[in-house]
Amino acid sequence: MSVNRQAILLDMYYKALRRNSEAEPPEGLDTEIASIARALSSHVKPPEPSPGDLDRIKANIFRSENHTDPPNECRCSILRRYGLRCQSCPTNYQDLDQTRKRPNLAIPLEGEPEYIATSQHELLEELLEMESAGVGSSEGSAAAEVGEGLPTIVTSGGLLPPDYY
Amino acid sequence: MSPYLSARLRNLRRRRRQANRVPVISIIIEKEAAAKLFEEHSSMLLGFLIKLLGNKPDAEDVVQEAFGRLMKRTWKTRNWKAILYRVATNCAYDTMRQWKSGSTPIDLETLALELPHPDGQPGQELIRAELVAELNWALQQLSFNQRAAVLLTLDGHTTREIATILKVTPGTVRNLRSDGHERMRLILHRVEVTNEC
Numbered sequence: 001m002s003v004n005r006q007a008i009l010l011d012m013y014y015k016a017l018r019r020n021s022e023a024e025p026p027e028g029l030d031t032e033i034a035s036i037a038r039a040l041s042s043h044v045k046p047p048e049p050s051p052g053d054l055d056r057i058k059a060n061i062f063r064s065e066n067h068t069d070p071p072n073e074c075r076c077s078i079l080r081r082y083g084l085r086c087q088s089c090p091t092n093y094q095d096l097d098q099t100r101k102r103p104n105l106a107i108p109l110e111g112e113p114e115y116i117a118t119s120q121h122e123l124l125e126e127l128l129e130m131e132s133a134g135v136g137s138s139e140g141s142a143a144a145e146v147g148e149g150l151p152t153i154v155t156s157g158g159l160l161p162p163d164y165y
Numbered sequence: 166m167s168p169y170l171s172a173r174l175r176n177l178r179r180r181r182r183q184a185n186r187v188p189v190i191s192i193i194i195e196k197e198a199a200a201k202l203f204e205e206h207s208s209m210l211l212g213f214l215i216k217l218l219g220n221k222p223d224a225e226d227v228v229q230e231a232f233g234r235l236m237k238r239t240w241k242t243r244n245w246k247a248i249l250y251r252v253a254t255n256c257a258y259d260t261m262r263q264w265k266s267g268s269t270p271i272d273l274e275t276l277a278l279e280l281p282h283p284d285g286q287p288g289q290e291l292i293r294a295e296l297v298a299e300l301n302w303a304l305q306q307l308s309f310n311q312r313a314a315v316l317l318t319l320d321g322h323t324t325r326e327i328a329t330i331l332k333v334t335p336g337t338v339r340n341l342r343s344d345g346h347e348r349m350r351l352i353l354h355r356v357e358v359t360n361e362c
Contacts, residue, residue, distance in 0.1 A: 004336075007343035008172050014318050014342075026168065033346045036300075036353070040319055043297050044304070049211045057211075057225055058203055061232045062196065 247329040311345035
């Protein structure tokens with residue numbers, strides 16, 4: 001009899017044993033294999049750990065786990081690039097105040113790219129002024145599209161969605 | 166219909182169901198969810214790892230490491246139990262690889278003492294203890310994947326769940342389990358012959 005068939009019959013026998021510990025082995029299953037399966041399922045049970053052990057392990061796990069490492073898909077690096085804080089990763093966020101003096105690169109929408117160093121804070125203030133004045137897309141270091149929400153900045157990194165502010 | 170054909174038909178239906186499933190997204194397990202997972206499965210997981218590794222201290226370390234790994238990255242899953250067991254099995258494998266050859270810290274006494282003892286005659290109890298010791302010994306002689314497949318089956322996992330945990334196909338799980346039983350039969354035969362001599 002093929003090994004595959006024995007494997008399937010053994011699978012069926014374990015299913016039957018799960019429902020009824022006194023179940024008969026299916027026809028065709030090797031009797032010695034069946035007796036080993038019956039002995040294993042009736043005698044080899046997983047040991048019951050003491051609650052004290054589990055409490056100790058739990059305390060160790062949740063004491064040592066402080067989420068110091070950023071998760072794989074954390075956008076910290078992207079956010080840091082624009083001097084913004086990461087919501088999901090509190091230990092890695094960068095305060096906006098500390099990054100105000102950091103130069104920010106922006107390119108105009110049209111014409112040759114012109115890299116102008118300006119602070120994040122100044123850029124945001126400029127954009128908010130443009131929004132309040134009802135100015136649409138303009139030439140300069142940054143282009144603002146004034147819509148219903150916050151403005152969208154076009155930078156060398158591409159479009160920044162409004163929720164980054 | 167023969168059992169073989171019905172099993173194949175079930176497999177085909179399962180594959181079709183899988184193909185129609187909505188893809189899952191990567192998510193990070195929160196601390197509270199991890200604590201809940203620990204409450205629900207840690208007891209069974211620790212029992213499985215004690216059997217798999219053959220000793221308790223290493224099994225406890227593996228549980229701790231598995232939860233640490235689980236919370237440090239994102240996972241694409243609906244079945245957190247299977248992911249937990251998979252991570253723990255991988256950690257156990259890493260632990261076993263660190264053991265020096267010939268010095269595997271298997272504690273058969275711990276394995277035997279942890280077993281439940283139903284009421285019975287003293288003579289029967291002795292025979293049963295011998296049988297359990299032989300079974301445990303034979304289990305420890307299997308390859309890592311064979312032992313994991315057999316122990317997960319004894320813990321009540323389905324073939325499909327074991328396949329997810331070991332990251333193999335259900336067919337491979339059946340073969341691992343069947344090969345494991347075959348090897349155990351040979352080992353137990355050898356033990357019987359040695360006892361008779």
